[in-house]
Amino acid sequence: MGKVTVKGLGKAYKSYGNRWGRLVEWLSPTSTPRHQLHWVLQDISFELAAGEAVGIVGMNGAGKSTLLKVITGTTQATTGTVEIQGRVAALLELGMGFHPDFTGRQNAIMACQLRGLHVDEIEALMPAIEAFAEIGDYIDEPLRTYSSGMQMRLAFSVATAHRPDVLIVDEALSVGDAYFQHKSFSRIREFRKAGTTLLIVTHDRYAIQTICDRAILLNRGKLEMQGDPIEVMDFYNAMLAEREQQTVRQERLADGRLRTISGTGEASIVAVNLFDDKNKKLDVVEVGTIVTLEIEVKINNPVERLVMGYMIKDKLGQSIFGINTHRLDQPQTDLLPGENLVYRCRFPMNLGKGSYSIAISLSRLDSHLDTNYEWRDYSIIFHVINTRHPDFVGCAFLDAQIDVERSHSLRATIT
Structure with a gap:
């Protein structure tokens, strides 16, 4: 079983003021250093238990790829230690370790040899590698003729041909077609069930929340947050929307969930409620009931354009339905401090049936990533029950009707 322990990890690169600084420092090692250290990772500590899946998220430049390179040993750490137990397979930069002039088959064989596999093991695995990659006759063509998606197919097939104790995957899976991405994540899930420890970098919220037990958020080379995937992704999405003078905060709700609130504050959410047709507040709703979601908004500073949107999520944080007033061509413009709006x-x-939450967004355009006045997860939590309709499965009630036509078939009688 694989286990990964990272303690006080740091990575710094030397930065010289001019092109001669490196030479002078090399010729006079006892003289005053001519460089400054640029830290891309600082004081990173975490542990992956055997069989655990952890996702790493963060903005571009946060240090995610560097962290994986240090863990896999392709880059040496400046400070700290990394301990790994078990056999490791890593899929980092696309095509890393492949030679463009060798064929796909030759590259696959060499990659397997570098992983310590014997010739007979490689021969036994090659049919499975070819079948999973699904690149056809290109397996015997030079790698330089491959598209980026084909390179990813081959690299992933080779890295996962033999189930590792620890699987480390960078954002390479974002390359290629949706079919192979689904196929790849299906194999990752199979490995997880078999006990493989997983460390994955991805911006795919669905992958983080459905595959991972825990998530780690990196910010400017430091560990900003780690914990429940939904809570970490909510905070990360709030950071993505961060702009000048914007705040990001989290508060613990009565049921233990962590609510993320972010925004610049020109407009703010005052209240969010769910009502039935008799204007009664709801926290338990019968399937199919007509409801009204009411959002009260206060304008604190002049707002040129305001878009309100809401997103219904299930208990796993997956989006069920979302819409906003930009898409409905109903933005409000030229709002002044002291004004109040009520959206119904x-x-x-x-x-x-199940538990759901609603996130509310106040922004300037279609996305809260552009001028986010306020974003609030878990603005309201409610439960859906079913006592009036036939029992069904799934997240959507389609009120399906089934008609059956039955007739007698004529059969020839052989005498």
Whole structure:
């Protein structure tokens, strides 16, 4: 079983003021250093238990890829230690370790040899590698003729041909077609069930929340947050929307969930409620009931353009339905401090049984990533029950009707 322990990890690169600084420092090692250290990772510590899956997220330049390179040994750490137990397979930069003039088959064989596999093991694995990659006759063509998606197919097939104790995957899986991405994540899930420890870097929220037990957020080379994948991804999404003078905060709700609130504050959410047709507040809703989502908004500073949006999520944080006033061509413009708005969104609660939450967004355009006035996860939490309709499975109630036509077939009688 694989186990990874990272303690006080740091990585710094030397930065010289001019092109001669490196030479002078090399010729006079006892003289005053001519460089400054540029830290890309500082004081990173975490542990992956055997069989655990951890996702790493962060903005570009946060140090995610460097961290994986240090863990796999392709880059040496400046400070700290990394301990790995078990056989490791890593899929880092696309095509890393492959030679463009060798064929796909030759590259696959060499990659397997570098992993310590014997000739007979490689021969036994090659049919499975070819079948999983699905690149056809290109397996015997030079790698330089491959598209980036084909390179990723081959690299992933080779890295996962033999189940490792520890699987480390960078953002290479974001390259290529949706079919192979689904196929790749399906194999990762199989490995997880078999006990493989997983460390993955991805911006795919669905992958983080469905595959990973825990998530780690890196910010400017430091460990910003680690914990429940949903809570970490909510905070990360709030950071993505961060702009000048914007705040990001989290607060613990009564049921233990962590709510993330971010925004510049020109407009703010005052209250969010769910009502039935009799204006009664709801926290438990019958399937199919017509409800009204009411959002009260206060304008604190002049706002040229305001878009309100809401997103219904299930208990795993997956988006069920979302819409905003930009897409409905109903933005509000030229708002002044002291004004108040009340949005009423009416819809049938055609959801499956379960617990749901609603996130509210106040922004300038279609996405809260552009001028986020306020983003609030878990603005309201409610439960859907079913006592009036036939029992069904799934997250959507389609009120399906089934008609059956039955007739007698004529059969020839052989005498």
